[in-house]
Amino acid sequence: MRRAFLALPLLLLTAAAHAQAPAQFDPDDFGNIVIQPRQSAGSPGGFVLEQAFGDYQNEPIIEYGENSPAVRLGRPIGRLDTLYANGQTGFCTAFIVDDKHIVTNHHCIPGMDGDPTGADSNIQAAQFVAGYIQPGRSEGATRYTVSPQIVETNRSLDYTVLRVFGNPSAKFGIMELAAEDPEDGEFLWIIGHPQGQSQHISREGCAAATPAISQEGKLVHTCDTLGGNSGSPVIRITDKRVIGLHHAGDNRTGFNMAIPMRRILAQSTVLKAAAGTTPVVVAAAPVPAPLPKPEPPMAETPRLAAKPETDSCDALWGEAKQLGCGGYEAYLAQCERHTFAIMARAMVKRQCSDTAAAPAAPAAPAAKPTLTAAAPRETGAIRVSATGSGDYRSIAQAVSAAKDGATIEILPGTYTEGLDITKPVNLVGVGNRADIVLEVAEDNVIAWEADTGAIRNLTIRQAGGRYFGIDVKAGSVTIEDNDITSKGLSAVVLRTNVDGMVRRNEIHDSAEGGVFIFEDGKATVEDNVLYGNTYAAVEIRDRGEAIVTGNTIRDGQGQGVFVNTAGRGEIRDNTIHGNRLVGISLSGSDNPVIKGNVIRDGGEGGILASDNALARIEGNAIYGNAFAGIEVRTGADPWIKGNTIRDGKQGGLFLLDNARGVIENNDIFRNAYSGVVVQAGASPMFRGNRISRSGYYAIEVLEGGAGTYENNDLTGNPSGAFFIHAKAGNLSRRGNKE
Structure with missing residues (x-):
């Protein structure tokens, strides 16, 4: 019988151990779900990565039943497989904390201690295997690609945050993190992948020691673990939250150790944000103590319905x-x-609510407004006419007199006063839009801070000075069916607002940009025509978030769309062509989705990702651009999937300056230079791509380039599949059709 929870003297459990590597598997097994381990890590000096006490009590989790509380709780926990630049391999356990991050131990990423930023992690490729619960069987398991670049790491707290592609949280949920220490002797569970095998649970006799926290701040416990359990969550069974990150044991004291999650949360920006996220997986009801292992079920029970992908x-x-x-x-x-x-x-x-603003006019092309001068007055509306035929000559006077929610109908004429809108009203042009002109110099045409309202069917001209056409400073507004330009600053800006709708407008020929969303601004930019603007037609930055969809963005002097520092959102189903600079530029972006766009005939490239940008670039048609179809540089780490990149006047993809990224299932063909060029510290993962009919090679890896290239079809290129420079870095090539 295993010993109970012996009191642990308040001794200093030394962590001055040798640097160690995770357990290993054969490199030929990388990419598989079922693997055969080669060794487990250990140390003769007492401090070891994993250990079991007496009779090993870490057992396959499936023995509790496929729909058991334990299996449901363990869904966000998976195996992390790593393939290093030197050909070595490793596996640990990791778990999902939000839609794009997993957590494991720092010591699971050997080689990065010399560069704690993680820019040189020594990883060639990595995958996260979730749902592997059947011993020796891959059914129900899913593989996700993990970025080689480290998001966040701390050696002393032995944790690392990695980026995972494909949002496994949508299917498997997340683990909820707790910023509290366990009580002395409190019952715990550890779920992980010992020896890289299917998911196991340690629960029999698994508890915190007494005291639970050592003098050096470690969580001390008696849960059995083996090599591969590194990075496993230590779970408090009363509320099913993670209270520690398992990391080592000490065979001199007979206890295993974890880093308290409270200490990690105090250090980690990423995990602190994730700690407030509601988990997808439904936790089991609290139980007071470990339960005996149930008998095998007579019949398989249905799986829980997963959240949508x-x-x-x-x-x-x-x-x-x-x-x-x-x-x-x-x-x-x-x-x-x-x-x-x-x-x-x-x-x-x-x-959709009873208090919503007046509904928009029926959809129509921006150049053909549907309202006419003969339209009857809306009930309760205030009319403004520059000729004196309305209730007011001045729009500002009408706004001042209006009640909340009123519609102000503006008849043809030219209005030259800047408007400050602080109450919910609807400004609606009645008649031919070209004849209803708001033209203002040395001021914003409209400055908006109201909670709701609309600006509709107007011609808006900012005529000079450092001002905007429409400046949305707060609140919410629908801007639709207008013609907007600015000789001063951008035509439309949205900042610190709740949300905005910019729809079916012509936004053009502005001295700066078209639509600028920044400082936590939020907007949908939909079905507009944007052209002839000096800077980006649409720019998102400084935590701005936007859905940019269905627009035609053409013939600008700058970028088509620019997602700048910490900008986020979705750029979908737009046609972007003929701009002097790159079609879409991503610089330090916060993982926007770039999907389903046509990006063609640009004066520079199709898409440029730089300055550590994160992004998902999927299903776009990119062709006829003067530079590379997609260029990735300066530490950017995008997921590039399922795009067509063709007929470029230079290459298809160009990666340099420590670029990373996962590039999979793209069709890259008929580009004037080589299909792909990798150099200067770039180390991407290329998988399942078709690269053909290039001007030269399918893939060139030049000086300083590296990466992993697997299962690509590289046939049909006149100079061959690969050109590898003598001073290229470490490459991994397997399964390619050459």
Whole structure:
């Protein structure tokens, strides 16, 4: 019988151990789910990565039943497989904390101690295997690609945060983190992948020591672990939250150790943000003590329904925009944690509640407004006429006199006063839009701070000075069916606002940009025509968030779309062409989705990702651009999937300056130079791509370039599949068709 929870003297459990590596598997097994371990880590000096006490009590989790509370709780926990630049391999346990991050031990990433920033992690490739619960069987398990670049790490706290592609949280949920220490002797569970095998649980006799926290601040416990358990969550069974990150044992004291999650949360920006996220997985009801292992079930019980995959929520979002209120409500019911849920809630509030602003006019091309001068006055509306035929000659006077929610109808004429809108009103042009002109110099044409309202069917001309056409400083507004330009600053800006709708406008020929979203601004930019602007037609930065969809963005002097520092959102189904600079530029972006766009005939490249940008670039048609179809540089780490990149006047993809990224299942063909060029510290993962009919090689790896290239079809290139420079870095090539 295992010993009970002996009192642990308040001794200093030394961590001055040798640097150690995770357990290993054969390099030929990388990419598989079922693997055969080669060794487990250990140390003769007492401090070891894993150990078991007496009779080993770490058992396959499936023995508790496929739909058991333990299996449900363990869904966000998976195996982290790593392939290093030197050909070595390793595996540990990791767990999901939000839609794009997993957590494991720092010591699971050997080689990065010399560079704690993680820029040189020594990883060639990594994968996260979730749902591997059947011993020796891969059914139900899913592989996700992990970025080689470290997001956040701390050696003394032995934790590392990694970026995972494909949002495994949508299917497997997240682990909820707790910033409290366990009580002395409190019962615990550890779930992980010992020896790289299917998911196991340590629960028999698994508890915190007495005292639970040592003098050096370690969480001390008696849960059995083996090599591969490094990075496992230590779970408090009363509320099913993670209270520690398992990391080592000491065979001199007979206890294993974890880093308290409280200490890690105090240090980690990423995990601190994730700690407030509601987990997807439904935890089992609290239990007072470990339960005996149940008998095997007589019949298999149905699996719990998983949350929809990201692609499902993407599809629902697209349908919601077509269906309106009912569609948004259905989307929120299933995808409340999806990227654009905040936008959907705003749309429901604005369009579907009893207090919503007046509905928009029926959809029509921006150049052909549907309202006419003969239109009857809306009940209760205030009319403004420059000729004196309305209730007021001045729009400002009408706004001052209006009650909240009023519609102010503006008849043809020229109005030259700047407007400050602080109450919810609707400004609606009545007649031919070209004849209803708001033209203002040395001021914003419209400065908006009201909670709701609309600006519709107007010609808005900012005539000079350091001002905007429309400046949305707060609140919410619908801007639609207008013609907008500015000789001063950008035509439309949105900042610190709740949400905004910019729809079916012509936004053109501005001295700076078209639509600028920044300082936590939020907007949907939909079905507009943007052209001839000096800077980016649409720019998102400084925590701005936008859905940019269905627009035609053409013939600008700058970028088509610029997602700048910490900008985020979705750029979807736009046509972007003929701009002097790059079609879409991503610089330090916060993982926007770039999907379904046509990006063609640009004066520079199709898409440029730089300055540590994160992004998902999927399903775009990129062709006929003067530079590379996609260029990745200066530490950017995008996921580039399922794009068509063709007929470029230079190469298809160009990666340099420590670029990373996962490039998979793209069709890259008929580019004038080589299909792909990698150099100067770039180390991407190329998988499953078709690269053909290039001007020279399929892939050139030049001086300083590295990366992993697997299962690509590289046939049909006149100079061959690969050119590898004598001074190229470490490459891994396997399974390619050459």
